[in-house]
């Protein structure tokens with residue numbers, strides 16, 4: 001088991017994995033990234049993650065050095081060398097640096113870098129799935145679509161860090177961020193779903209959120225299972241009226257919520273793991289195992 005970092009094709013142990021202090025990813029968050037995990041040693045839904053990386057990069061006019069085929073080959077090489085039973089993978093494409101220059105103008109960057117960070121993935125605490133987690137509707141708003149559009153998975157996560165901090169102060173696992181209109185968007189690193197009257201509801205992309213790969217996959221699984229799915233505008237009243245709630249991400253999979261707190265620490269919603277959440281998690285894991293050839 002090992003942690004390995006691939007920087008522009010060089011495989012390095014963590015202590016040797018360094019890039020310039022003038023790199024714009026470090027200075028400004030001028031980078032894009034993806035987080036993926038493996039099942040059976042194979043990165044799950046890789047094509048979808050690479051397609052989103054490409055869209056995020058295009059959204060920032062950020063070239064991906066050597067392209068996606070090379071990135072895919074380097075990822076395979078890094079996973080093979082790390083030889084972990086299961087791995088967490090973070091791919092980062094940064095706009096790079098002009099040595100000695102600190103300048104916002106993106107055109108001054110000379111050459112970007114592609115990083116693949118691989119480390120062992122031991123999974124989440126099983127209690128998160130058995131009992132569910134607490135989340136909080138926080139005061140920090142999701143950046144609007146006319147600011148740093150949430151559909152771009154950039155390396156600039158300060159807004160989400162601030163939002164998560166508010167939730168952590170309330171003892172919660174994850175936050176839920178409203179948009180300027182007061183409608184729900186998503187968590188700091190997850191999307192959110194409600195179950196109501198047997199239907200699945202989730203904030204529409206137009207509310208301003210990341211088009212989560214797990215969100216998309218769960219919507220497909222729900223449709224296959226004959227569950228009606230509605231992508232719409234949702235707010236705190238909808239949370240309060242839910243029969244069940246869960247969050248999704250590549251690392252959290254389908255994770256039930258047991259309590260939603262308000263900013264004053266009072267409970268807005270409390271409930272048990274809903275049968276639909278359990279069913280979708282089962283389907284998700286079954287598909288992940290199948291893709292992994294397990």
Ligand SMILES: Cc1ncc(COP(=O)(O)O)c(C=O)c1O
Nearest residue numbers: 189190191210212213214249250
């Ligand atoms: C802001 C945000 N929303 C949602 C997600 C979930 O996305 P995915 O299912 O692609 O992991 C993430 C993942 O990190 C995220 O950062």
